[in-house]
Amino acid sequence: MPAQPKARPAQRPTMAEVAKAADVSLQTVSNVLNAPHLVRAQTRERVEAVIAATGYRPLKAAQTLRTQRSHLIAVIIPEPGQWKGELHNAFLHALTRRAQKSGYRILLFTAADDDEEIRAYDQLLGDYTLDAFVITGTHTGDRRTSWLRRKGVSFVTFGRPWGSAATHPWVDVDGADGERKATEHLIAAGHRRIAFLGWPEDSDVGEDRKAGWEQACRAAGLPTDGLVVSIEDDLARGRAACARLLDSPEPPTAFACVSDTIALGAWTEIAARGLIPGQDVSVIGFDDSSAAAAVGLTSVAQPLDEVADACLAALSKLRSPARTSARPSSGKIPKRAQQRVLLQPQLVIRGSAPSPENTENTEKRTS
Amino acid sequence: MPAQPKARPAQRPTMAEVAKAADVSLQTVSNVLNAPHLVRAQTRERVEAVIAATGYRPLKAAQTLRTQRSHLIAVIIPEPGQWKGELHNAFLHALTRRAQKSGYRILLFTAADDDEEIRAYDQLLGDYTLDAFVITGTHTGDRRTSWLRRKGVSFVTFGRPWGSAATHPWVDVDGADGERKATEHLIAAGHRRIAFLGWPEDSDVGEDRKAGWEQACRAAGLPTDGLVVSIEDDLARGRAACARLLDSPEPPTAFACVSDTIALGAWTEIAARGLIPGQDVSVIGFDDSSAAAAVGLTSVAQPLDEVADACLAALSKLRSPARTSARPSSGKIPKRAQQRVLLQPQLVIRGSAPSPENTENTEKRTS
């Protein structure tokens, strides 16, 4: 029996095989895929037919090696319980969905703190040929963004460059606007003493949201003194804070909260006192968690799908590896997507703070 | 000015550069990394020194192309709100952490249902050179596992092959055991009528957990008739079911629940009646969500870190591309990691169902 004649059984087809079957060169197949305008229509159709028949798909590993572009975007997955597990999870999902539509994939990594995260960047960049990072939870004095910039890596942040004039692309949700909408909703329902249950003052996001509440109160001539509480993001603390305020000489009739966690604490305390949330005392949370939906808590929802879209759009600068050529850049500036995007959240109205006209528990959204 | 003499500024070092600097061949550098025993100690040290000095790291894309191994494991990220968002998120985190310790990375993808998921597998396998999949949420008649098997792809499932004798590697948590522990805990605290708030009967996981409750009751000679409720995983329904049972002629004094969501519903109803959870009526949930921790709900915790470890260990069969060689396999069977692992959950005791001797709200874990 002669030596096996190159038997290649049911393997994944390669570009060379497609080329042979279509009786063209390798490069022509490549052109059909990457630069169709260079190929004569007739030839192109023939090649495309073979591609369809064989189910050929270019191998990413080979493409990556050659082009230095992997179609991979790295994103952190936070420690459970940290930075709003549920919110981040929904964001990750949106990002993954959107990315895979445009041919990208999300690569996960973990890190307990910013320094560890920077080390993770270094590792990832050493191993893989990443196209970009999506960074979440930016804050004042964030070292991660400057590190990435220094390394020349593309990235977007979900979160503004708080407290710095950094010019990197970012996408964020207008927390002040959200809290303002929540507060105005309460005012429209007739409330005149509206408390704000917030986070400790070192939180950029927290201060932003607080500002929204304050603006709305000011604009309506309502008091704010003695109506602010700063606590860690914890249901029990939210409950305690709510109790304290309700027992004060001039108790508020509504609570605007910096998070659903804290709002649920308030909601629990109100219910435990035999009061009816949304009727006797109103509560509004932030982030529209599943728990909020479950108990009927009105909450401010972040448009995560849009955030994900905007992040990916901002990364569309993944073009041209910036090679300085003698060719003068033609006067046309490449229209790049928005690099700094601030999106508006929505108020999801439920029983804990219903609309003035309509006291039903029906859920509705207002932008 | 002469042509630029191969100026290579601060690029990432390649293996060739390391080889030149250490005055050895390419292959020797490769051997130092992949088969150190083949290299003379003195040479090895010299090469290692250069590697350390230059910070050289092999490029995954090139390795992947050559070895057909990417060190990538694909995992689904479920739609928010589906299959226990929080639980899956924690699982993903554990998996990512463990994987990156062993040089692997997690690649995300999404899919709305099983068919779409299979299409996603096909896409991923077409593009990337994946090492394996981790599948979650297996169920009776699951088409995904048979598809993967047919394609010859390595994978593990988090979840048993319910209702089939499939032989693929899997890791699961013993839900019956968890619910039994919960029920026994309630029995030890003196409860004699313990209800079970469960899911509709088409859920494999739900039936497994229910069996645990039933076993514990039977073993203690306690009644089960009329104490089972089947509802969707929803807080409001849990609350309603709890109310119905409490209003029945022979109301239970404790609730073992199939999930934290439902347990929180029960908890809410109990609290709303002015009863004190854990004192008047006890409740135990399942999954130890952050909400359970927040309100002090006793719950059954899945050992997700161990699940992740076991999944990765089961995948350690990522060896040998199965080439049939003439070399007879030596008698030694390669010790492979456990391919079928059933882990035991832990009861996390909190106020809603305290220990008999100790009515404090202190949190403790018992295995």
Next chain:
DNA sequence: AACAGTGTTTTGAACGATCAAATCGATCGT
């Protein structure tokens, strides 16, 4: 009839690593 200009296709090299086999020295047995 030779030439420039287009449009289309092919050739050759390269990306960065690993595999398979060849080579080179030194050691060993008889």
Next chain:
DNA sequence: ACGATCGATTTGATCGTTCAAAACACTGTT
């Protein structure tokens, strides 16, 4: 002292794709 054996290292080919430049085939000009 000579081939055999073994350890250490090198050479050559290859994974599947894209880039850069060359080659080819026409058309229209002069």
